[in-house]
Amino acid sequence: MPHAYSDGMLPERPLKPAMLRGALGRCPSCGQGRLFQGYLSVSPACPHCGEELHHQRADDGPAYLTILLVSHLGAPLLLAIFMMYRPSAMSMLIGFGLGAVVLSLLLLPRIKGGMVGFQWARRMHGFGAGPAVIEAAAS
Template sequence: MSISSTTTMGAIFRGWRKRCPGCGEVPLYRKFLKQIETCPNCSSELGRIRADDFPPYLTIIVVGHIIVPLIVMTEKYYAPPTWVHMVTWLPMIVVLMLIFLPRLKGCAIGMMLKLGLTGDERQGFEEDD
């Protein structure tokens, strides 16, 4: 099993599971967000892929769409003091970010690996202005 034998959605789903997008057998990360250099099972070169700001951007969108409606509904129906909002939502935001960020980074890496992107595509191009 390698990246060429899977679909783009398959590679993205394997990344969501924090597994190698190429084979789905090996853990994608050796630390919290540091991906392995090369998959020992399918030889996918994962270390050269730089997703940069895309995973945090996705994480902000996803967590924002979960938290903001909850905050608005809580304020509308219960109107608790501000300190209740702070002790409720801030830890929940941190926990959701820690859950979603590695998974969404895995999705980005899976998509980039399948599409042959590394994040260095602009290297060698000079700015026009």
């Protein structure tokens, strides 16, 4: 089944700016309104431009990418620190445990915002497909 925008009915949305706006916690459409109500809950609509944001389906994707990034950054660093300085096991556990938690808390909303921006730019999960577009695509 072809997408509504593949037939040229809807203009393409720029991917990179939408993802950057989302990663900064801003509306992927206008870049002005706040994307999140709290830490990770996406606002139902942009308070600035009115773009509906409740269509997003980030689910577990941001968590998986966060774990992937934190582990791939932390593991080589852990090995390098251990080989250079030989700290105690307890200091390694405390230092890298806190580092992983802080890095995860910093990355998670940025990755989720980027995913919402990606979904908005690609018109996934109902972004940009109003009733008129759905009816036109069905006929």
